[in-house]
Amino acid sequence: MASNPAQFELSILLIDDNQARAESIQSALDNSRYCIKHITSPKFGLLKLVDEFQPDMIVIDIESPSRDMLESLHTISAFNPKPVVMFSEKEDTETINLSVKSGVSAYVAGDTDPARVRAILDAAVARFDAFQQLRQELDDTKQALEARKVIDQAKRLLMEQSGMSEQDAYKRMRKMAMDAGQKLEEVAKTLIAVMQNMKLG
DSSP states (O other), X not given: OOOOGXXXXXXXEEEOSOHHHHHHHHHHTTTSSEEEEEEEOTTSOHHHHHHHHOOSEEEEEESSXXXXXXXXXXXXXXXXXXXXXXXXXXXXXXXXXXXXXXXXXXXXESOOOHHHHHHHHHHHHHHHHHHHXXXXXXXXXXXXXXXXXXXXXXXXXXXXXXXXXXXXXXXXXXXXXXHHTOXXXXXXXXXXXXXXXXXXX
């Protein structure tokens, strides 16, 4: 039986230079799965903080995100993705779009209502999980297409050089893969390299 993700505690790195506001958010998350492990100022490097504390989630409460912060979030999204919630006073479309493109899962403009914080984090985690699943599915599809191209190329070369039918060439490759305990794609790459070298020779 699968575990319910809601049962797991999520550690949070909170970026906020307003102590009272940070305490308000912390209070709003009492008795929930969200646990603020560290509170720090936006003036410290975000990448270094994430590397040091390894949070499950980042919550940023700030007047306006700087270019450096957005670039850091973009790097995190590319190499170490995690849910990011940003509370900001900036309500302009450009800032919101830039933040979302940088990897922010939920952007909340205007004053933060402590009563809504937990629901906002829940929504951000759900959106992040859905996005990661979609990203994985796209990666899997891309890899499958690339593998198919390699297999088809090896099959064509085998047909050309051995005079085999398409079905026989595929059967030969599949048997080679089974005998070697390798994936069909790996065998195809080896065949392509060998046969291309033979042509050059």
